[in-house]
Amino acid sequence: MRCMTKIIVLLMLCCSLVAQGAVTPVYQITEDKGAYLQITLTHDIHRYSAMSDLSDLVVLDNKGNRLPFRVISPTVDVSEKAESIPVRFFPVVVGAAPETLLALSSASIRVDDNAISVSVEKTTKDELVDKTAPVDFFVVDMSELKTRADKLTLNWQVSEANRYLEVEVSGTNDLQNWNKITQSTLVQLEKDGQQLIRNAIALHLAEREYAYLRLKFARGGDNLHIIQATIDNTEKQSLPTPVDLWKIQGVLAEDQESVVRTSGTVSGASVAAWEFTRDEIAPINHMSLELGAHTYGDMITIFSRPSTKKSWQLVYQGIWFNAQVGSDWQQSDAIHLHGNSDAHWRIELNEEARTGLEPKLVLHGQPQALQFIANNNAPYAIAIDDKAATNNKHTNEHIFSQLISGKEIVWADVNFIELKPDIHSLSHKMMNVNWKTYVFWGILLSALGVLLGVVIRLVKQMKHQTSQM
Numbered sequence: 001m002r003c004m005t006k007i008i009v010l011l012m013l014c015c016s017l018v019a020q021g022a023v024t025p026v027y028q029i030t031e032d033k034g035a036y037l038q039i040t041l042t043h044d045i046h047r048y049s050a051m052s053d054l055s056d057l058v059v060l061d062n063k064g065n066r067l068p069f070r071v072i073s074p075t076v077d078v079s080e081k082a083e084s085i086p087v088r089f090f091p092v093v094v095g096a097a098p099e100t101l102l103a104l105s106s107a108s109i110r111v112d113d114n115a116i117s118v119s120v121e122k123t124t125k126d127e128l129v130d131k132t133a134p135v136d137f138f139v140v141d142m143s144e145l146k147t148r149a150d151k152l153t154l155n156w157q158v159s160e161a162n163r164y165l166e167v168e169v170s171g172t173n174d175l176q177n178w179n180k181i182t183q184s185t186l187v188q189l190e191k192d193g194q195q196l197i198r199n200a201i202a203l204h205l206a207e208r209e210y211a212y213l214r215l216k217f218a219r220g221g222d223n224l225h226i227i228q229a230t231i232d233n234t235e236k237q238s239l240p241t242p243v244d245l246w247k248i249q250g251v252l253a254e255d256q257e258s259v260v261r262t263s264g265t266v267s268g269a270s271v272a273a274w275e276f277t278r279d280e281i282a283p284i285n286h287m288s289l290e291l292g293a294h295t296y297g298d299m300i301t302i303f304s305r306p307s308t309k310k311s312w313q314l315v316y317q318g319i320w321f322n323a324q325v326g327s328d329w330q331q332s333d334a335i336h337l338h339g340n341s342d343a344h345w346r347i348e349l350n351e352e353a354r355t356g357l358e359p360k361l362v363l364h365g366q367p368q369a370l371q372f373i374a375n376n377n378a379p380y381a382i383a384i385d386d387k388a389a390t391n392n393k394h395t396n397e398h399i400f401s402q403l404i405s406g407k408e409i410v411w412a413d414v415n416f417i418e419l420k421p422d423i424h425s426l427s428h429k430m431m432n433v434n435w436k437t438y439v440f441w442g443i444l445l446s447a448l449g450v451l452l453g454v455v456i457r458l459v460k461q462m463k464h465q466t467s468q469m
Contacts, residue, residue, distance in 0.1 A: 161223065
């Protein structure tokens, strides 16, 4: 009987170890800069937390006492004032002399009372341009511009020959001596109503630094028809909100048929599909796709789901561009999401993209700030409480707001040390162990069950023999 009792106790102990919760320190703060401390939390904290809103976080001092705290998403108001100034431009034929450039820019030089003045007329002398001759470069007239020049934006008629442009930009004040400013790659792509447009050239020129710009096209300049050129400046009153960015590698999916089923069909169309699994559940606001050095300009479909037991849900469907212009790779803008915390993702591309690709999902989130009231008992610990109540976050924030109400507080930013605890020691992670772990526990419990059965039979035999005696 004692043997059987020990086995039962062992079984209960094993079950209790699986279900047991604990407070697990994740970060340690050794700095003590006063009573009001603040640290920045990135997506890494979500590798440990079971809650996308971090409601299972606690802050402890070195004696294990819980401290009041709150987690907030920093918001920075950005006031932007955009200014777009149209500027004149004109093509220049091969071998044009400086005098021709002056005439093309409608500039005239006049001497009055031994003083030299330059005046600019409002009309361009188009008769001096041989439109049938090959164009060597374009000149942008900035002689009347009285502001700095952050960017030069070009709009042009798009054809097969000039969807991609490689341009070198130089500046001058005398139309003879040119100084190279920058070189850039521009692109305009369109498919099924969606576009990839990169038509701005960063200049970063001070006011009146150059009177004229020269645009020489190493690619796409043949029969190029520029519609408009503008100088664009943007004033920002404050810094933008910081972005937390990380990548996850995908694996080629076993199912290469689209999750999307057309009406009347049992299976979807053949696609190139990859699946991704996140090891955290940080809310993401934007997502982009990294295809490396592979040209792509076709349909992309993105799905997500919180667990493998759920069905795939459509997140985005549209055209994705990944194109090389010169030595630069241009891609579509990041896809906007609404705080998606799903752990599993699937992307579907045109089936022709299946060979050679190793796509990565680039996730964009917003760092959060953890603010707590210290008590001079450093070091402090940011920990995960597996037994946190569902209203833990609301209660913390309510207490915290009462403690700081009416006070002018300056938060001191402090650094932390990552303690790197065993992530599988957390109870919610133990619930998601892989199949090998389930097999191990299954074999162990089965063996214990068999042993328990043998013990029971032995006990019965011993009772039978004792009764016969």
